[in-house]
Amino acid sequence: MIFAYNKEHVGDVLMVIVSDDKGQENRVERKGNIAQVSVAEDGQVVAWNIFEASTILGDIEGNGQVVLTEKQLTKVNEELAKVGFSETLVEDHEPKIVIGFVKSCKKHPDSDHLSITQTEVDNGEVLQIVCGAPNIKAGQKVVVAKPGAMMPDGMMIWPGVLRGVESFGMICSAGELRLPDAPAKKGILELPFDAVIGEAFPVGK
Incomplete structure (x- = not known):
């Protein structure tokens, strides 16, 4: 929520x-x-x-x-x-934009630019995420917007299907996160290897 x-x-x-x-x-x-x-x-x-x-x-x-x-x-x-409404709202305190680790990365069978990753986001939880960044590869620490995340521009992240493959989140670029001095060149943000998987990532407003 x-x-x-x-x-x-x-x-x-x-x-x-x-x-x-x-x-x-x-x-x-x-x-x-x-x-x-x-x-x-x-x-x-x-x-x-x-x-x-x-x-x-x-x-x-x-x-x-x-x-x-x-x-x-x-x-x-x-x-x-x-x-007169009967519902009760319960806030979800689990962070939705977190540090992740790309465990595996393979080419999408129906695209020349998409890749299918298995990305760990916390305590062994692994999400399949389809990513279009040219620099995505296994072994990276990255920033993951999980389903239910709101990006700085107001876009919501939900599960989807890209070229017939399910995707459960988005691996983010510096620009999408509105980080200062984000490079114009396309590509996901790669974090230092000592970044802690599952920790919330601070997002610019």
Whole structure:
């Protein structure tokens, strides 16, 4: 679950992204200052919009992806119950943009520029990630945006299929992470070998 807030461009609205709607038609139900967004076909909740968010939560620190305090999350759930929704929001504190290790890398059978990697992201957890960077290879420490991550430009990362091969995340470049002095040349960011697998990677805003 991702919380996002951008008062300058969106207004005083806290956006809560729960899951990927996969481009399906959505249905919006609004009660008071809260709108529930769900997939029209099966009713799966994919997002919430909390209007006049600062009135409900007080000051919200950050721009883009934000972290709520326990007190603020409690206030959100109190507001949900107050207006008549039965759901409770639970924040996922697991980092979504982390240091990973490319255990293996092979050419995609249906592409001349894509590679299929098996990339460890924490405590033995390995994700299959399809990567188009020309400098990707086995043995690298890299930055991985796991499913559910929000990139600095607001793009969400979800599982997908690239040329018939499943991919569960993205291996990032310095530019995608908005690092200062990111090179213009295409390619993933390669980290020093002493970088610790699974640690959260600080992302520029």
